[in-house]
Amino acid sequence: MRTNPLDFMNLHEYQSKSILKKYGVAVPEGILAQTVGEAVKAAEIIQNMTGSDKWVIKAQIHAGGRGKAGGVKVVNNLNELRAQAGRIIGMQLITPQTPPEGKKVRKVLVEQNIYYPGPSEPMEFYLSVLLNRLKGHTILMYSPRGGMDIEKVAEETPDYIFTEEIDPKVGIRPFQCRKVAFNLGLSGETFKNMIKFVNAIYQAYDGSDASLVEINPVFKTSDNKILAADAKLVIDNNALFRHPDIAAMRDFDEEDPAEVEASRDDLNYVRMNGNVGCMVNGAGLAMATMDIIKLSGGEPANFLDVGGSASAKRVEQGFRIILKDPNVKAILVNIFGGIVRCDRVAQGVVDAYNNIGEIKVPIIVRLQGTNAEAGKKIIDESGLRVHSAITLREAADLVTKVMS
Amino acid sequence: MSILVDKNSRVIVQGFTGSEGTFHTGQMIEYGTNIVGGVTPGKGGQVHLERPIFNTVADAVKKTGANVSIIFVPPPFAADAIMEAADSGIQLVVCITEGIPVRDMISVKEYVISRNVRLLGPNCPGVITPPNTKVGIMPGFIHKPGTIGVVSRSGTLAYEAIDQISKSGLGQSTGMGIGGDPILGTTAKEAIELFMEDPGTEGMVLIGEIGGGMEAEAAYWIREHGTKPVVCFIAGATAPKGRTMGHAGAIIGGKSDTAEAKKAILRECGVHVVDSPADIGTTMLDVLKKMKKR
Numbered sequence: 001m002r003t004n005p006l007d008f009m010n011l012h013e014y015q016s017k018s019i020l021k022k023y024g025v026a027v028p029e030g031i032l033a034q035t036v037g038e039a040v041k042a043a044e045i046i047q048n049m050t051g052s053d054k055w056v057i058k059a060q061i062h063a064g065g066r067g068k069a070g071g072v073k074v075v076n077n078l079n080e081l082r083a084q085a086g087r088i089i090g091m092q093l094i095t096p097q098t099p100p101e102g103k104k105v106r107k108v109l110v111e112q113n114i115y116y117p118g119p120s121e122p123m124e125f126y127l128s129v130l131l132n133r134l135k136g137h138t139i140l141m142y143s144p145r146g147g148m149d150i151e152k153v154a155e156e157t158p159d160y161i162f163t164e165e166i167d168p169k170v171g172i173r174p175f176q177c178r179k180v181a182f183n184l185g186l187s188g189e190t191f192k193n194m195i196k197f198v199n200a201i202y203q204a205y206d207g208s209d210a211s212l213v214e215i216n217p218v219f220k221t222s223d224n225k226i227l228a229a230d231a232k233l234v235i236d237n238n239a240l241f242r243h244p245d246i247a248a249m250r251d252f253d254e255e256d257p258a259e260v261e262a263s264r265d266d267l268n269y270v271r272m273n274g275n276v277g278c279m280v281n282g283a284g285l286a287m288a289t290m291d292i293i294k295l296s297g298g299e300p301a302n303f304l305d306v307g308g309s310a311s312a313k314r315v316e317q318g319f320r321i322i323l324k325d326p327n328v329k330a331i332l333v334n335i336f337g338g339i340v341r342c343d344r345v346a347q348g349v350v351d352a353y354n355n356i357g358e359i360k361v362p363i364i365v366r367l368q369g370t371n372a373e374a375g376k377k378i379i380d381e382s383g384l385r386v387h388s389a390i391t392l393r394e395a396a397d398l399v400t401k402v403m404s
Numbered sequence: 405m406s407i408l409v410d411k412n413s414r415v416i417v418q419g420f421t422g423s424e425g426t427f428h429t430g431q432m433i434e435y436g437t438n439i440v441g442g443v444t445p446g447k448g449g450q451v452h453l454e455r456p457i458f459n460t461v462a463d464a465v466k467k468t469g470a471n472v473s474i475i476f477v478p479p480p481f482a483a484d485a486i487m488e489a490a491d492s493g494i495q496l497v498v499c500i501t502e503g504i505p506v507r508d509m510i511s512v513k514e515y516v517i518s519r520n521v522r523l524l525g526p527n528c529p530g531v532i533t534p535p536n537t538k539v540g541i542m543p544g545f546i547h548k549p550g551t552i553g554v555v556s557r558s559g560t561l562a563y564e565a566i567d568q569i570s571k572s573g574l575g576q577s578t579g580m581g582i583g584g585d586p587i588l589g590t591t592a593k594e595a596i597e598l599f600m601e602d603p604g605t606e607g608m609v610l611i612g613e614i615g616g617g618m619e620a621e622a623a624y625w626i627r628e629h630g631t632k633p634v635v636c637f638i639a640g641a642t643a644p645k646g647r648t649m650g651h652a653g654a655i656i657g658g659k660s661d662t663a664e665a666k667k668a669i670l671r672e673c674g675v676h677v678v679d680s681p682a683d684i685g686t687t688m689l690d691v692l693k694k695m696k697k698r
Binding site for chain 2: 008097131133134136137138168169206209211236238239241242268270272280281282283284285286287288290291292293294295299300303305336337338339368369370391392393396
C-alpha cells in the first residue's frame with residue numbers, strides 16, 4: 001500500500017515559494033539558475049521587474065543553515081553576481097543539517113534584494129503552520145523575533161512565542177489573522193498586508209496537504225509589503241496522490257543514493273553512521289533492534305524495515321543494500337514471524353546468502369514466532385557463517401560477542 | 405475480563421472482499437472472532453467466506469446487529485470508510501489501513517468524537533482478547549489469556565512484547581495496537597485509562613516510540629490516577645533527529661521529543677521503564693511479584 005517509504009517530502013526553497021505563490025502568498029521576485037550564465041540572465045530579468053541592481057544568490061539544497069555556511073550571498077553588481085554564482089554553483093555546502101561531507105549545490109535561486117531603502121525600517125517576524133499532534137488539529141505559531149533559530153527563541157524568551165489554534169470545522173477565521181497582526185505590533189497598511197499574508201499561508205498549508213509551512217523570516221519591507229523571505233514546506237507523503245504536480249518536484253539528487261535504491265525496491269531504509277547493520281520486519285521492532293545493537297556495544301548502521309513478507313527476494317535486496325556500506329562489520333536480522341513463517345524466512349536468508357556469494361561480515365539471524373525452532377535448525381545446518389538466535393536477549397549477546 | 409472486544413463482539417469487515425480483507429478475515433474467523441458480515445459497495449447481496457456482503461455499513465448494522473468494524477480499505481478511501489462506520493451505529497472502529505493523509509485524519513478525529521464512537525488506529529495491528537476474539541492482523545497463537553493489558557504504537561514490537569509476556573506465564577487481558585500515525589483515534593493515555601478500569605487487568609505494558617507527546621500525556625495521567633503497575637519501553641533511542649523511522653509519527657522534533665526525554669518523564673511519574681526491549685516480559689513479572697509480596 002505504500003507509495004514511497006519517505007513519509008514526508010522535502011522541497012527546495014524555490015519549489016516551496018512557487019507553491020506559496022499559487023495561494024496568494026507574496027514572495028520576493030526570483031528565478032532559478034543552474035549556471036553562471038543563467039544567473040546573469042535571471043538577474044537582468046529581475047532588474048527589469050524591480051528596477052534594482054542588487055540581488056541575493058541562494059544555494060538550493062535540502063538543508064537549513066545555508067547563510068552562515070556561505071551558501072547565501074548579497075551581490076551589489078553583475079560582476080559580484082558572476083563571481084558568487086561561480087563560487088556557489090558546484091560547491092560542497094556544509095551546514096549543521098547536512099551530512100559531514102556536505103551537499104553539492106546544483107542550482108541557485110537569484111532573488112531581488114528585499115533590503116531596499118524606503119520610508120520605514122524593515123522588520124523580520126516568524127510564522128509557521130503545523131500539526132498539534134496531541135489535540136489533532138492545526139496551529140499557527142508566530143513570533144516578533146524573526147530570522148533567528150526559533151527553538152532558541154522559545155527556550156530563552158517564551159513570551160515572544162504566540163500560538164493560534166485552528167478549528168478544523170471552520171478553518172482559519174479573520175479574527176485570528178487580525179490577532180496575529182496585532183500581536184506582531186503592526187498597524188495601517190502593514191497590518192492589512194499581514195492579515196492577507198497569514199490567511200494565504202494557511203490556505204497554502206491546507207491546500208497542499210503540508211505537514212509544515214515555516215516562514216523565517218516573514219519580511220516587512222521598507223515600503224510596508226509583507227513577503228516570505230525564506231520558505232520551508234514539508235508535504236505529507238501520504239497525500240501526494242492528490243498532488244501530482246508536487247510529487248513531480250521530488251529531487252532524487254538530494255537523497256542518499258542507497259535510500260533511493262531501497263525505495264525503488266519498496267524497502268524502508270535510512271542510512272546511519274554505525275557499524276552494525278540490521279534488517280527487521282516492522283518499523284517499531286526495527287527501531288528497537290537498533291537500540292539493542294547500541295546496548296550490546298555496537299552502533300546501528302541503518303534502519304531497514306523489510307515489511308511483512310520478508311521473502312527471500314526482499315531479504316537479498318536488504319543484504320545488498322546494507323553491504324554497500326563499508327562501515328558495516330556485522331549484520332543483525334531480526335524477524336518476528338507472525339503471519340510469515342520462520343522456516344520460510346530462514347530458507348530465504350540461506351538462499352540470499354548463497355546468491356550474493358561471499359559475505360565477509362558475520363551475520364546474526366534472530367527468528368521468533370511461527371516455526372522458530374525449524375527456522376533456527378535450517379540456519380544452523382546451512383554451514384554458512386551465520387549465527388542463529390531465538391530470543392532477543394540471545395541475539396543481543398551474539399552482537400556483543402561478534403563485536404568484541 | 406477484557407476491554408473493547410470479547411466473544412460478544414459482532415464484527416463486520418469494511419474492504420471485505422479485497423486481498424488483505426479476505427486473508428485476515430479468514431484468520432480472524434479461524435481464531436474464533438464472531439465475524440457477522442462484510443461491506444463492499446456494489447457487491448451487496450453476495451456471500452464471501454460464508455458471510456453476507458452489504459453495500460453499506462448501515463445495512464450491515466441493521467441486518468446483523470454489528471457493533472464493531474475493522475477496516476482494510478485503501479488509504480484514499482479509508483477516511484470515508486471510518487466516517488461511514490461511525491455514522492451507522494458502530495461503537496468501535498478498528499482501522500488497519502496505513503497511509504491515510506493527516507488532513508483527512510483531522511476531520512475524521514472530529515467526526516468520531518462528535519458521534520461518541522471509539523476509533524482504534526489507523527495504521528495499527530488491531531485489538532485482541534485471547535483466547536477467541538481477534539479484531540486485527542496480529543498472529544493469534546502468540547497470545548495467552550491472562551491479566552496484562554498491552555498498548556503499543558507499533559505492530560511487530562507489540563508481538564515481541566506479547567510473546568515475552570505469554571512466555572513469562574502472565575498472558576494478556578487484551579492487547580491493542582494504537583497505531584504509528586501522527587493522529588490516532590485512541591491515544592496511549594486513553595488505552596491506559598481503559599485498562600486501569602478493567603478488573604481483569606493487573607498490570608500494563610506500554611510500548612511507545614519517538615515522536616509526539618502521547619507517552620508523556622499517559623505518564624502524567626498515570627502519576628495522578630494510576631492504581632496498577634505499568635512497564636514501558638520507548639523505541640528509537642538511537643534514531644537520528646529529523647528522519648521519520650517507518651511510521652509517519654515516529655520522528656524526533658524538538659529537544660523534548662527524544663526517547664531519553666520521554667523515558668525521564670515516565671520514570672518521574674512512577675512507570676517502570678526498561679532500556680532494552682528484551683526485558684519487557686521479565687520486568688513485568690518482577691514488578692508484579694514484588695507487589696504481591698508487600
